[in-house]
Amino acid sequence: MKTIARILKFAKMKTFAFKCIAIGAALALVASMCVAQLASIQLIDGRQMAQAATASRTSRVTLSAKRGRILDANGTVLAQSVERYTIVANPEAAQEFTPITCNKNNQDYCHQIDGKPVGVTGAAAVGRLLSKELGVSAMELGADLSISGQYVVLKKDVTPQVKRSIDNLNLGGIVWGELSSERIYSDGDLMGSLLGGVNDDGTGVAGIEQMENKVLTGTDGHQTYQRGNYGGEEIPGTMTESVAAKDGSDVHLTINRDVQWYVKKIMKEAKSSYGAAWAIGVVQDVQSGEIVALADSDEIEAGTDAAKMAASRAVSETFEPGSIGKVISASGYLQTGVHKMTDRFTVPNSVTENGQTFKDAFSHGDEHWTLAGILQQSSNNGMVIAGKNYTDEQRYEFLTKFGIGQSTGLDLPGESNGVLTNPSSWDLRTRNTVLFGQGYTVNALQLTNVVATLANKGVRQQQSIIKSVTNSDGKTTEAKHGEATRVVDEQVAADVINAMESVAENYSKFVKVDGYRMAAKSGTAEVAGANGSLSSIISDYSVVIPADNPRFVVTVVMKDPQGSYGGLTAGPVSAQICEFLMQKYEVPVSSPRTDAIPVTW
Template identity: 30%
Template structure:
């Protein structure tokens, strides 16, 4: 085989090298000049990490700026199984801290993929403990969760959020856009492992925190409502119940309570039928005699009846197509219209309704807002059921006049009641007073809004006097509040079923306002399908109205008039005795918020020993918590924190005052920087806000005192 001469070989190598260089240069030029921009963007996309910065969701306050719902920082714990060294060992270390089974953690750590969620909503202390383990492949995503300061209070009204912090129900949904804020962005250059490259510049667009809501609700009045709902449920076991309180002059909802209720922080642990249906806005029911308020208002406004007009009730009335009985089948005999109102006499109202006529009565039914949405600040609302006017027969007109053959929602009934109370103006009901930015500036303020004048002020005053007689002389005596003029109406209606009425199923209600001559509150109580034998509105709903109205009026410091008349045979309400505790066991008192000396004394009085963590200040934490049943002589660990280290010098924790005298409760509250608003006498039985709530200094705590048993 012949080889080229050496010089030719060198020329060939040189020519080949030059050609290769030209090709490479051309390729590089093409990449740089033609594809350069595209490739640069691709490289940046791989190198630059774009993180979404989630904003803090806004806080919801009551009208007095007490926190109802806020956001607290939490973490999601993430694992990358591909770099977990010893899954069995690490699972055993992680599981106790996350309160999970070791096998469950082990299964996740041995799964495929590089991103496995171990647990959501992990608090800061647990996160710190996990970080101290130093496990390679364990990561943490900062998030936040909603914290309800009074779990279960006004649950349907406040609503709840999902895992992504999006409002799913209640005000959380209605005002989701305002509460959620605006997301931010963080751009950083990272290496192949996702770590930020040194000496690189990050670009941060900060998130905008969500706006805060200031509600029309008053936490203390809501406490009265929740308390009475609990009593109603305990005594009557209804399928559902609603109590609402409003300012009739402004349409502001001061309280809205419902049963059954749920814990908004754990809403997904309850049946959907509970958390998805707010009975205040979604429950249609025949109102029965409370609807007679509308019939009376129409009759008086149209001048078709006078208070002195005479009627006769034999216990029933014959109307085309059927006989309609009075609730008192023995009949009321001869009576005036005013007496018929006090007696809630069906034949009187039916005669008046027929005299008003279909056209005029429907004008007032529509005028008072029935068959229409109220527009309240909640996501879903039923309109009630009002028959088409043209299809209404004489028998229909008769039954509508007494609150049958028509369905309403509790919010519709409350709105109409407010119009009767305030001089005839149909107000827009609302739950939100203002939307404020995170720095406290008012973004939007909701002014009271009147939709229309339904009846005249003169008719409103006249009807108010008639409804006062219902409470003083008629079916509403159980709603009487000593020291105040109360106007109202009881209601007892059967539950419709299959074109007729269900046997033994009723809706008891009471609608009233006080003081009748200058109303500060309008209250609706609706109890559906009570059990246990009692079902009349006078037995089930009126007593709840009395308790809520009494405590609310006193809380609002509305002056009492002891010279006002009282119903015949009126007996003052007796307070229920506290439930005794077995002598061998004791209930651990809640001493969170107590100054150290008072906490130790409270534990000693209850029969326990206190073991300290800290030297001076107030109790910030205790184990076991208040309410735990413990053997007498047991030890309670109390953690004491100096006020100066809490970072909340303007806030204090409300102590548990139950079982204290007025004097002792007052002294303790004064010591921690709060004021006492007592009612009743004896020992503290209930309080609002609840123990453990954080309040601004000089805030007021309402405490109900009851006589000690025996």
């Protein structure tokens, strides 16, 4: 029995030992596997995992470049980008948020609303804290913060003051501000569609904003660093790359804000007082070709959807110039030697040429006028009679030399070149109507430069509206402009200006500036109305002041004014602008006129 007992005891001990060995072997195997895995992690995959962890925390953040400013000729800011912030949040962090009740020991990091506990937790609590600062309901904010993910935009274009207030709410890691900018325009509708506007990405899409977009747009920079788990705050010492943003260049215009303001004011008043559909005013410096003011009566604020959708009427509206076009024909007559300004004509009440009958705007008997007198009286009949030896090719040549049917070179978005057809397409009537400003169309800028060319002794300057560009380093570069070209001889220009001064004297009861001589031409043309028939009127007036020492050309164009005739409507309006210019620029008064070319014989 003892032997059997020993055998059983030995067997049990053997079984227990076997189990221990088996368990030990298993544990050794597991330990070996752990050691192997640890070795693999540390020696083989450690670098990759560390790199992956670093990559998950590393962010490349764009540093937005500020868009350049648009300024007037004297440096007054017309458009600029100001510092703004986009307020964003981490919804997942917001949902885990538990506000800390304030006491005397934790004022620097607790949460309260108007001195009272927040009252809720999670996204609702964050919404309540932000509501007053953002001007958005707590319910709406709570909904925005209840979505999945770690990034949501709560509000754009927040001022730095609001951003600082949010920073003081002790919501670091949940809510933060990202730097952005907002384009603002200081003068509302002063330059409206002429300035245009930018889209949501800050890209110019209309007006000067579009025309100069490449210059105004800067180059974004960036920073690369590691962020904390929440909120995106930078982990100190982890910055690996930093490239500063380069702001866009400032664009300086030739526009003088004070003059622009006055012309804009006068255009609005003229539209109202004359019951016109619209009014356009242009002021150009004679010698430089710079546009000092370019305004219309439209009340469109820069930067608005309306400003982005519609081009400035001052550059897009085209019309027949009417009798102002006679100065082009008169210049051609003199330059080609067909006539002198003193040539004498007998002008009847009507003229028939190639089966086409022409009449003046007023009835008269046979009048004895010189070519200067034909301009002074604005006689269509006289221009047709004087043009008998002036060929179609010459008519077209001088219209093109003065810039009709061509771009002004300003490159303003929406600018129309007008229409000037080739002589081969002219019918028997059009070949003569072009002599007195009908049968082709212009914009107000083209018409102004026609008169400015004569005022500038026959030299046509390239008009300009961009004066210079100043980059972010402060370096200023003058804008390049096309070469000036001689259109007519100096004496020809002087004779036409002389006759235009007689025109101005003819209107002196309605259009004058005390102490200053003026050279002018009025125009009135029938144009198509809304029904397509010739039911509307364009009235325009272009004046050189002072006539004896030309400084400015002022052009005013009105559609359907009460009173119709350009000299009686657009004329007095232009005189208001001229008077302002003489005072503002302190232009010396004129010397008496002693060289008037005879207008009758």
